[in-house]
Amino acid sequence: MAKIIDGKAISAAIRQEISAEVEKIKQEKGVVPGLAVIIVGEDPASQVYVRNKKKDCDETGINSIVHALPENTTEEELLALVHKLNNDDSVHGIIVQLPLPKHLDSDLIINNIDVNKDVDAFHPYNVGKIMIGDYELLPCTPAGVMALLERSNIEVSGKNCVVIGRSNIVGKPQAMMLLHKNGTVTVCHSKTKNLDEICRSADILVVAIGRAKYVTGDMIKEGAVVIDVGMCRDENGKLCGDVDYESAEKKASYITPVPGGVGPMTRVMLLQNTLSAAKKKLK
Numbered sequence: 001m002a003k004i005i006d007g008k009a010i011s012a013a014i015r016q017e018i019s020a021e022v023e024k025i026k027q028e029k030g031v032v033p034g035l036a037v038i039i040v041g042e043d044p045a046s047q048v049y050v051r052n053k054k055k056d057c058d059e060t061g062i063n064s065i066v067h068a069l070p071e072n073t074t075e076e077e078l079l080a081l082v083h084k085l086n087n088d089d090s091v092h093g094i095i096v097q098l099p100l101p102k103h104l105d106s107d108l109i110i111n112n113i114d115v116n117k118d119v120d121a122f123h124p125y126n127v128g129k130i131m132i133g134d135y136e137l138l139p140c141t142p143a144g145v146m147a148l149l150e151r152s153n154i155e156v157s158g159k160n161c162v163v164i165g166r167s168n169i170v171g172k173p174q175a176m177m178l179l180h181k182n183g184t185v186t187v188c189h190s191k192t193k194n195l196d197e198i199c200r201s202a203d204i205l206v207v208a209i210g211r212a213k214y215v216t217g218d219m220i221k222e223g224a225v226v227i228d229v230g231m232c233r234d235e236n237g238k239l240c241g242d243v244d245y246e247s248a249e250k251k252a253s254y255i256t257p258v259p260g261g262v263g264p265m266t267r268v269m270l271l272q273n274t275l276s277a278a279k280k281k282l283k
Helices: 007-029 044-060 075-086 106-111 124-132 140-151 171-180 195-199 262-282
Strands: 034-040 063-069 093-096 160-164 184-188 204-207 225-228
Touching: 007 044, 007 140, 007 262, 034 044, 034 075, 034 262, 044 063, 044 262, 063 075, 075 093, 075 106, 093 106, 093 262, 124 171, 140 171, 140 225, 140 262, 160 171, 160 195, 171 184, 171 204, 184 195
Parallel strands: 034 063, 034 093, 160 184, 160 204, 204 225
Antiparallel strands: none
16 A cells, blocks of 8 residues: 655645745845736636635745736736836746736747746746756746655655656656656657556656546556646546556555645745745845
């Protein structure tokens, strides 16, 4: 039976550490780390995410500034706001909540965020920094996965690591981060042949494809560490991951649940990035 990697408990511990550091910066430097969140339109899921981010900031003492713009906001108006925030010394981190309405070019907007305030780490400059291993800001979900492994005392060096999924937000940066920790990394995707066989070679298996219960216990090596990044709904509408938890936990040595695994870590890593950006500016 696998040991559960409790993302709620680990993220709570990191949140406490962040709170202490934020308070220290306030006392010693008179500076409050600030996170600006831009949301355009009325997408219900995006609004929930933004509310959660504000709540997280409030709990850790980070100043949260939410800019809620109407659906019909023009590209020029959005860019003007981004540039204004780039030049605002009280703002240390900027995120633009995705997806944006279709008439707005997400890449153009992200590419105009100051790279030192790009706390989602989506700007090509920061993506390039991750590639060469010289990074300060990391995409929140893969950074959260690495923190889960580290705080669970799971060694990556020398291990066969398999990442299923090659998205720019999770799969690709995840592979690079595991590589920087001396893992031997294989990236699988929809065109991969012999996927089951490759999965069974993994000491550490990270699944990020958005397909409910896709990876089953017979695809998992005995004693493997299984990290489920998925957030799906099963046939009964119940929240589940990309891994069939019931069959996988019988084979794995460690496993993340859904919910309560990677999700809370993604949220806390945004706070960590905001704190890191503030500390860099203070230097």
